[in-house]
Amino acid sequence: MNKTYLLIEPGLVEQMKQVEPVVGTVTKATENPLLREDVPWEPRWDDMKPSVWRDPATGRTHLWYTPFIHDSLTSDVGGEPWNVSVWPPAQKYLVNGPGQYREFALCYAYSDDGVHWTRPDLGMVEWNGNRQNNILLRDPDRHHTSWMRGVIGCGIRCDERETDPARRFKMIAAAPRGAAEMGIAVSCSADGLRWDLPHRVLPPAAWNEGRCICWGDAHNSWLHAPDLGRYVAFTQTWTSGESRRRLKLRMESEDFEHWTNPEVVTYAPDAEVHTHVPFRYGDLYLALLHTVTTPNGASDGTVDVELGVSRDTRTWTRVAPGRCLIPRGAAGAPDCGCIFSALAPVVVGDEIRLYYCGNDGTIHGWRRGF
Numbered sequence: 001m002n003k004t005y006l007l008i009e010p011g012l013v014e015q016m017k018q019v020e021p022v023v024g025t026v027t028k029a030t031e032n033p034l035l036r037e038d039v040p041w042e043p044r045w046d047d048m049k050p051s052v053w054r055d056p057a058t059g060r061t062h063l064w065y066t067p068f069i070h071d072s073l074t075s076d077v078g079g080e081p082w083n084v085s086v087w088p089p090a091q092k093y094l095v096n097g098p099g100q101y102r103e104f105a106l107c108y109a110y111s112d113d114g115v116h117w118t119r120p121d122l123g124m125v126e127w128n129g130n131r132q133n134n135i136l137l138r139d140p141d142r143h144h145t146s147w148m149r150g151v152i153g154c155g156i157r158c159d160e161r162e163t164d165p166a167r168r169f170k171m172i173a174a175a176p177r178g179a180a181e182m183g184i185a186v187s188c189s190a191d192g193l194r195w196d197l198p199h200r201v202l203p204p205a206a207w208n209e210g211r212c213i214c215w216g217d218a219h220n221s222w223l224h225a226p227d228l229g230r231y232v233a234f235t236q237t238w239t240s241g242e243s244r245r246r247l248k249l250r251m252e253s254e255d256f257e258h259w260t261n262p263e264v265v266t267y268a269p270d271a272e273v274h275t276h277v278p279f280r281y282g283d284l285y286l287a288l289l290h291t292v293t294t295p296n297g298a299s300d301g302t303v304d305v306e307l308g309v310s311r312d313t314r315t316w317t318r319v320a321p322g323r324c325l326i327p328r329g330a331a332g333a334p335d336c337g338c339i340f341s342a343l344a345p346v347v348v349g350d351e352i353r354l355y356y357c358g359n360d361g362t363i364h365g366w367r368r369g370f
Helices: none
Strands: 053-054 061-065 068-071 101-102 106-111 135-137 148-150 152-158 168-173 184-189 199-202 221-225 228-238 246-253 265-269 271-281 284-292 303-310 315-318 338-342 346-348 351-353 358-361
Touching: 053 152, 053 184, 148 152, 168 221, 168 228, 168 271, 199 338, 221 271, 246 271, 284 315, 284 338, 303 338, 315 351
Parallel strands: 101 148, 265 315
Antiparallel strands: 053 061, 061 106, 068 101, 106 135, 152 168, 168 184, 184 199, 221 228, 228 246, 271 284, 284 303, 303 315, 338 358, 346 351
């Protein structure tokens, strides 16, 4: 039987002299940007944390994402909070003052051609007194007990190997902050639209080193690893001390309900990874690694996307360190500041579609999302 090998497979190339690996060139769609922050209940996408799945039976592409449906620095200023005249690019943007808060929600859109998108009026969740919106899930605990709350960092996939129809779509997220239940949570759905409020499966103390906790404040992601016979998920914590740094954590489960205590993911060469988007391609585990161009979480900068590869999902090799898989746009472009890839790439024939959220500002500055 013939076997196809990917050139990036670890150990496939025995030796290289006077050459270095580079990643292939992506072509950005001429229709970009496909969506933008242009409805009142999405005043700020931030990094959007998109999840994308294309139904092979219908060809329809589904998008789940978690915008802020309230953000004190945009929602409370009046007018159109996504308007540049209100928050000019490069202006410092941080919500942490007295009485300021942010609330996430899970939203949905779809496309029949993968390019032109519709936000349907679902009538499922109330926002600002009406249900004419595309919100799927909102934390029912509306008491603002935390500066950041709601349904945070949802990573969604269709589990096409699942035999229970009610659990076909799966989500991993940070537990709702309003209920004072930080940690990691999961939820399942039959159709990708009707979800239960995610229930906590790991408390913050599941991984604890000093003042570090299992925080989950990034795009939480997962896949099924066929060689392990388990689900593998990735979440985020922070190092303690003056120079804070993101760490990615990895955990396993046989049933998506009972998870191992998280372990730190390692990268070679080392990097501070903001978002880890894993997927299976051929016989390899690949990942879109979002590297932060700042020395620690307290400073500002941009976010770039590299390609990573792994044999065991624990240790990841950066295929071409410092080389962007999806290059940022020129100054002023919708994606000139930060790029955040969707979970996960969509394969249609011999084409791989990389959906992503682009920002026109730095990670701690005011930035519009596209």
